[in-house]
Amino acid sequence: MENQFRESKEIICTACPMGCHTVVERENNTLLVRGARCPRGERYVKEEADDPRRIVATTIKIQNGNIRRLPVKTSRPFPRDQIRALVQAISPLEVSAPVKRGEIIKSNLFGENIDLVATRDVPLKDKKKITHY
Amino acid sequence: MxxxxxxxxxxxxxxxxxxxxxxxxxxxxxxxxxxxxxxxxxxxxxxxxxxxxxxxxxxxxxxxxxxxxxxxxxxxxxxxxxxxxxxxxxxxxxxxxxxxxxxxxxxxxxxxxxxxxxxxxERTRDMIRIPGTRPSGVFTAGLVQYMVNVDGLLPGKEAVILGSGDIGLIVARRLELEGVRVNAVVEIRDSLSGLVRNYVQCLLDFNIPMLFSHTVTGIRGEDRVEAVKISKVDNSWRPIKGASQWMECDCLLLSVGxxxxxxxxxxxxxxxxxxxxxxxxxxxxxxxxxxxxxxxxxxxxxxxxxxxxxxxxxxxxxxxxxxxxAPVSFILECGGGVGLVVPQRIRERGEGDIFVRPATALRDGNIRFQRGERIIYEKPISICRPSEMIRIPSRGIEWPHETGKVKIEIDGEPVQGI
Missing domain, CATH: 3.50.50.60 (FAD/NAD(P)-binding domain)
Structure with a gap:
């Protein structure tokens, strides 16, 4: 993939609902965008060509909680091409309730200075309450 | 008591x-x-x-x-x-x-x-009438989302998803991340049902194939789904004879409305x-x-x-x-190009928003509100899709003194694909 866009790469702009089909070309370290209908889109497409990033969301195991999986996310957009590796590295993680929304589960993922954050509260399991499973 | x-x-x-x-x-x-x-x-x-x-x-x-x-x-x-x-x-x-x-x-x-x-x-298999056997492994996409994200359960090892709505796209990515292969997303329309952003970030990012103008016309398997029959459809969504193939999978996810x-x-x-x-x-x-x-x-x-x-x-x-x-002043009705409008009744002029869902994806067109012969609102639209409602603040509409029915219409050039 890296090599592909060195010459030219097609990118659908998702900066707005227009969804422009653009072509990005690299010439002597500068990026040229064709087909973007606005400056915001051009910026987005350049970023997407140079360093595509996404917020990654997944779940990890949680003990003693009222649910079995804790939803987590990256605190900032994470390099797109390492998402699979990241999720694999996260999946063995295990935490214990109680957990608060916003709590950092693991910091500095892959040395990117991006944290893994809990996205919901999980209180201690209420033994008296019957759960659905 | x-x-x-x-x-x-x-x-x-x-x-x-x-x-x-x-x-x-x-x-x-x-x-x-x-x-x-x-x-x-x-x-x-x-x-x-x-x-x-x-x-x-x-x-x-x-x-x-x-x-x-x-x-x-x-x-x-x-x-x-x-x-x-x-x-x-x-x-x-x-x-x-x-x-x-x-x-x-x-x-x-x-x-x-x-x-x-x-x-x-969610709409289910029965509502879209997919023929075939009745094995386990047929799920609605939202149910799978619940299973995976809340209960930590996977629906199978290899999936086919019917419908390109946002839930289907989001679940496709989620399954890939959890090690379930998504063999294809199949869409009966000739254009995307969900957001372009989700197409890019859920399908393109994970190299999941998308088949437009195709649908599932059969399910094979006794205890468990073994394969689904994927057929090309014509403009009126009827399967074309001879244009079908079986695709192996152990689960079928429905994201069909x-x-x-x-x-x-x-x-x-x-x-x-x-x-x-x-x-x-x-x-x-x-x-x-x-x-x-x-x-x-x-x-x-x-x-x-x-x-x-x-x-x-x-x-x-x-x-x-x-x-x-207050009494109802206007009744909003769907005209050409409009899938739905909500609210459908206006009591107080200029309050809140009106949401219009386009029936199909259109480019370079107009949206119009008409009371009798009189146009009370008109705005050009560069693009609209069924996946995104058009939000119109009520205060931007020139509500006439005279009450009655208001017709909403959208026109433009059809968009195909993404």
Missing amino acids: PKKVLADVVVIGGGPAGMAAALGARESGAKIVFLLERGDELGGILNQCIHAGFGVQRFGEELTGPEYAGIYKDRLASSSIEVMTSTLVCEVNRDGYVKAVNRSGIWEISARSVVMAMGCR LIPENELTQRLGIPICPESGGPYIDEKGTTEIPHIFACGNVSSVFDLVDYVSIISERTGSAAALKNPP
Whole structure:
């Protein structure tokens, strides 16, 4: 993939609902965008060509909680091409309730200075309450 | 003996619409507000939508579903609203009497206003009539989302997804990340049903093939799905003879639409709008019965939870008021190019927003509101898709003095593919 866009790469702009089909070309370290209908889109497409990033969301195991999986996310957009590796590295993680929304589960993922954050509260399991499973 | 209580407002359903409506009612002065939720916890579908993308309109930042729900759960916890989870509403009558059941018994709540906020549910295999055997491994996409994200269970090892709506796309990515191969997303239309952003970030990022103008016409397998038959369709969605192939998989996920859940509403004799699937409502969510309201996906399936929250807060506020609503001034009707409009009734000119869902994807066109011969609103649209409602602030419409029917139309050039 890296090599592909060195010459030219097609990118659908998702900066707005227009969804422009653009072509990005690299010439002597500068990026040229064709087909973007606005400056915001051009910026987005350049970023997407140079360093595509996404917020990654997944779940990890949680003990003693009222649910079995804790939803987590990256605190900032994470390099797109390492998402699979990241999720694999996260999946063995295990935490214990109680957990608060916003709590950092693991910091500095892959040395990117991006944290893994809990996205919901999980209180201690209420033994008296019957759960659905 | 049933527990008998009095309330100002009872809200049925504790998802995003119900939570916002209950808070809206409380803030507008309703003293006793009940929020009744069938599930074990508040938050509704947001709890299983662990991906980011919510809240940009409402909170100005991109949140995940659980985070978005968490904000409302915290607000409810610090309010004096009576929240009852694991509580099923069995009956609502025209006088605002609500009968519910939970582990502590039967409740009879006599309310001045009732807000319907039951949300929607997914269309199933039976509703789209896929022929074939009836093995296990056929799921709706939202069910799989719940299984994976809340219960930590996987539906199989290799999936085919029917329907390119946002839930299907989001679940495709989620499955790939959990090690389930997604062999294809199959779409009967010739254009994408979901957002382009989701197509890029869920399918392209993970090299998942997308087949337009195709559908599933058969399922093979006795105990378990073994393969599904994928057929090319013509312009009227009829399978083309000889243009089909079997694709191996052990599960089929359906992302083929959502239906507002209006059993309680219908039992009240409130008429349902055929386009939206919800009761006819006005700009404040008032149904044809003045003290019974509806908001969120029970009134029409929205694409952004932010809109649901904004509308539902307004509906909750209206439910808290004691004065009867003004008479209906305008009836909004779907013309060419329009899939649905909500609200369908306007009482007070210039209040709230009007949401229009295009029937098909169009480019370089116009949206028009017409009262008789007179155009009361017109705006060019560079692109519109069925996946994104067009939001029109009511104050931007030149509502005439003369009341009556208003027709909404959209025209433009058809868009194919992405």
